[in-house]
Amino acid sequence: MNEKLGQLFKNTRDLEPSAGLEGFILAKIEAIGDRQAKRKLVFSYVGILVSIIAVFYSVAVFGEGVIKSEFWRLMALAFSDLGTVLANWKDFSFSLLETFPVVYMAIIIIPIFTLLLSFNGYLNNHNHNRHYNTA
Numbered sequence: 001m002n003e004k005l006g007q008l009f010k011n012t013r014d015l016e017p018s019a020g021l022e023g024f025i026l027a028k029i030e031a032i033g034d035r036q037a038k039r040k041l042v043f044s045y046v047g048i049l050v051s052i053i054a055v056f057y058s059v060a061v062f063g064e065g066v067i068k069s070e071f072w073r074l075m076a077l078a079f080s081d082l083g084t085v086l087a088n089w090k091d092f093s094f095s096l097l098e099t100f101p102v103v104y105m106a107i108i109i110i111p112i113f114t115l116l117l118s119f120n121g122y123l124n125n126h127n128h129n130r131h132y133n134t135a
Contacts, residue, residue: 040125047118054111062104070099 074096078085085092 044122051115051118058108062107065104066101069101
């Protein structure tokens with residue numbers, strides 16, 4: 001067994017790769033990285049576009065529910081009769097919490113959050129793509 005192992009490593013010149021193999025592999029890795037960066041950038045563009053549409057749609061559909069909620073009438077009371085509000089601040093704050101349109105606001109805030117995430121992804125991918133192309 002030692003003989004076979006010794007003979008295997010005697011002729012290592014026969015096992016060396018061709019001269020252009022390293023450049024070929026590095027070029028393939030660079031091409032794959034460039035393709036992935038462009039794919040992420042396109043995904044970010046689509047995410048931004050869909051999020052903008054979702055923001056406008058959610059504000060158009062659910063914004064009326066936020067505007068017509070009793071929350072704003074109670075908030076107006078804080079500006080018109082501040083003394084009474086301060087005297088009963090616990091009841092007033094609980095009333096505000098009870099009348100806050102949580103569902104409508106969540107439906108409006110989720111697309112805004114998604115828009116911010118998509119924009120963050122765009123900036124990260126755009127900067128990475130620019131850095132990748134100049135290197």
